[in-house]
Amino acid sequence: MASKTKSKTSSRSGSAKAVSRKGPTGLSRRGFMQGVGVAGGVALVATEDARAAAAPKTRGPKRAPVTLNVNGKDRTVTIEPRVTLLRALRNHMDLTGAKEGCDRGGCGACSVQVDGALVASCMMLAVDAVGKKVLTIEGLAKGDQLHPIQEAFVKHDALQCGFCTPGMVMACKALLDGNKNPTLAQIKKGLSGNICRCGTYTRIFAAVDTAAKQV
Amino acid sequence: MRNFSYVMPQTIEAASIAAAQKNSVLKAGGIDLLDLMKGDLVRPDHLVNLLSVGSPALREVAVKDDGLHIGALVTLAQLAASSTVPSVLAHAASVAATPQIRNVATVGGNIAQRPRCWYFRSATFNCARKGGNTCFAQEGDNRYHALFDNGDCAVVQASSTASPLVALGATVVTNRRRIAAGEFFVPTSVDITKEHVLGEGEIISEIFIPASARALKAAYREAGERESNDWALVSATVALDFDGALVKTARVVLGAVAAVPYRVISVEEALRGKPITAANAARAAEGAFAKAKPFALNTYKVSLGKTILKRAILAAAGQPELSTAGG
Numbered sequence: 136m137a138s139k140t141k142s143k144t145s146s147r148s149g150s151a152k153a154v155s156r157k158g159p160t161g162l163s164r165r166g167f168m169q170g171v172g173v174a175g176g177v178a179l180v181a182t183e184d185a186r187a188a189a190a191p192k193t194r195g196p197k198r199a200p201v202t203l204n205v206n207g208k209d210r211t212v213t214i215e216p217r218v219t220l221l222r223a224l225r226n227h228m229d230l231t232g233a234k235e236g237c238d239r240g241g242c243g244a245c246s247v248q249v250d251g252a253l254v255a256s257c258m259m260l261a262v263d264a265v266g267k268k269v270l271t272i273e274g275l276a277k278g279d280q281l282h283p284i285q286e287a288f289v290k291h292d293a294l295q296c297g298f299c300t301p302g303m304v305m306a307c308k309a310l311l312d313g314n315k316n317p318t319l320a321q322i323k324k325g326l327s328g329n330i331c332r333c334g335t336y337t338r339i340f341a342a343v344d345t346a347a348k349q350v
Numbered sequence: 351m352r353n354f355s356y357v358m359p360q361t362i363e364a365a366s367i368a369a370a371q372k373n374s375v376l377k378a379g380g381i382d383l384l385d386l387m388k389g390d391l392v393r394p395d396h397l398v399n400l401l402s403v404g405s406p407a408l409r410e411v412a413v414k415d416d417g418l419h420i421g422a423l424v425t426l427a428q429l430a431a432s433s434t435v436p437s438v439l440a441h442a443a444s445v446a447a448t449p450q451i452r453n454v455a456t457v458g459g460n461i462a463q464r465p466r467c468w469y470f471r472s473a474t475f476n477c478a479r480k481g482g483n484t485c486f487a488q489e490g491d492n493r494y495h496a497l498f499d500n501g502d503c504a505v506v507q508a509s510s511t512a513s514p515l516v517a518l519g520a521t522v523v524t525n526r527r528r529i530a531a532g533e534f535f536v537p538t539s540v541d542i543t544k545e546h547v548l549g550e551g552e553i554i555s556e557i558f559i560p561a562s563a564r565a566l567k568a569a570y571r572e573a574g575e576r577e578s579n580d581w582a583l584v585s586a587t588v589a590l591d592f593d594g595a596l597v598k599t600a601r602v603v604l605g606a607v608a609a610v611p612y613r614v615i616s617v618e619e620a621l622r623g624k625p626i627t628a629a630n631a632a633r634a635a636e637g638a639f640a641k642a643k644p645f646a647l648n649t650y651k652v653s654l655g656k657t658i659l660k661r662a663i664l665a666a667a668g669q670p671e672l673s674t675a676g677g
């Protein structure tokens with residue numbers, strides 16, 4: 136924490152002054168220090184220890200190693216905390232399947248699964264995915280054998296430019312994970328976070344319907 | 351997005367202390383915050399991750415004798431899928447945003463999200479809500495803006511869960527106090543620089559819905575430009591308590607028409623002691639917008655709002671919403 140040195144100084148600088156410098160909420164680190172530590176030299180040492188124990192762990196702001204479990208493998212990348220999961224995948228792991236469309240959570244091109252839940256990877260920090268299982272479009276095929284959802288997309292020619300396709304396929308996967316036999320209305324709802332600029336929706340819906348019968 | 355240190359507190363107390371530090375911001379799902387940070391509107395040195403707090407209570411919906419305790423980190427997807435959450439709240443959550451967003455967005459962050467006004471969201475416009483002295487929406491593109499209490503700043507409350515929570519008489523529980531949902535949101539007439547009353551380092555731990563809410567018949571209706579993705583153009587939540595066929599008490603809360611979930615007390619009073627009929631519902635809906643002050647580009651919200659409110663009243667009473675007789 137940035138205030139580490141500050142709170143040390145204020146603790147040493149005499150209690151009266153420190154008390155009067157409480158933050159507006161009365162709950163600043165200094166206020167907390169005064170609250171838990173009785174004034175006096177001996178207590179001060181104990182307070183410092185308590186503070187060290189209570190101070191939360193931090194990452195960054197500098198680049199540091201972060202290990203993510205992606206498509207079943209642990210991968211360590213050296214990144215700043217501000218790097219989104221999408222950028223970590225694309226720029227640091229060379230997994231360029233997930234696409235950056237809007238970078239604001241609105242288009243679904245960046246969709247991946249995190250612990251089974253469909254998420255917009257552009258709106259999640261990579262560090263928020265630590266300890267979780269990330270599944271990207273690259274994790275669906277087994278070698279040369281496409282996943283049934285991917286095959287259904289090929290069969291129905293459910294793409295034009297293909298930019299939305301990885302996200303669509305991941306949204307379809309998440310939908311079918313939870314519902315093996317979706318109605319058209321449920322398919323539309325399941326894919327409602329994914330936008331296709333080329334307007335291939337009807338073919339995509341047909342592909343999902345076909346895929347539902349395969350998985 | 352500027353860089354920051356990522357702080358991982360283990361307890362709410364530690365999160366509160368960390369979040370109260372200078373240039374520190376609390377993050378839950380991060381959906382709204384990342385948007386604000388990418389837009390350079392929020393520039394924290396320290397991002398305090400509430401998700402690091404392991405407490406299961408923060409992530410659960412617990413049914414107890416006194417009512418429902420919804421942990422602040424419960425996601426919109428959890429609310430939507432829950433069979434214990436009042437259906438009016440589950441419904442509102444289920445139509446908010448997209449599947450991707452609902453899986454991450456938390457209910458605490460949802461009610462504390464900042465407005466969507468494009469002037470507010472653009473760092474280029476130093477608007478009144480950001481401390482400047484102009485509300486650019488007054489004379490600008492105000493098609494999505496407020497109908498009530500909109501003279502100084504025209505933002506609308508963006509949260510889909512806010513109106514149902516107010517209608518259900520929910521309480522926002524923080525690490526410091528209990529706040530009635532109706533008192534949680536700040537009207538523009540009180541302060542145009544903030545939307546809620548939370549102080550520095552104050553953290554929502556749960557949303558409480560009293561057991562008495564179980565007796566309410568309630569419905570949420572909204573209209574949007576598309577069925578998914580966008581915030582509602584206007585929404586209405588109605589919660590009725592019946593004595594036989596007559597309304598004993600009513601809560602009528604409009605969404606996306608003011609900076610706060612907008613309770614229409616005059617309509618609540620007008621419905622009291624009466625049966626719900628298509629005519630009563632239409633009259634109430636008409637009255638609710640009598641004092642609306644639309645801008646140049648959002649007059650459509652008045653007629654849209656009337657229809658949505660009428661439907662919500664009828665739906666709450668379990669009556670057919672669409673009549674063929676031109677009503």
Ligand SMILES: Cc1cc2nc3c(=O)[nH]c(=O)nc-3n(C[C@H](O)[C@H](O)[C@H](O)COP(=O)(O)OP(=O)(O)OC[C@H]3O[C@@H](n4cnc5c(N)ncnc54)[C@H](O)[C@@H]3O)c2cc1C
Nearest residue numbers: 240378379380381382383447455456458459460462510554
């Ligand atoms: C494409 C898209 C469509 C959307 N559509 C809708 C919609 O239709 N309806 C709707 O309601 N929303 C919609 N949203 C917004 C989204 O639901 C919110 O951004 C989200 O709910 C915020 O929750 P969060 O957990 O991600 O909050 P965060 O981004 O983590 O936090 C938001 C704010 O709340 C504060 N905060 C968070 N948790 C707490 C807490 N426990 N105590 C105190 N303060 C806290 C944070 O400090 C921050 O200021 C949409 C978003 C996108 C990207």
Ligand code: FES
Nearest residue numbers: 236237238243257
């Ligand atoms: S790039 Fe993530 S939703 Fe558009």
Ligand code: FES
Nearest residue numbers: 295297331332333
């Ligand atoms: S195929 Fe081009 S965006 Fe969908």
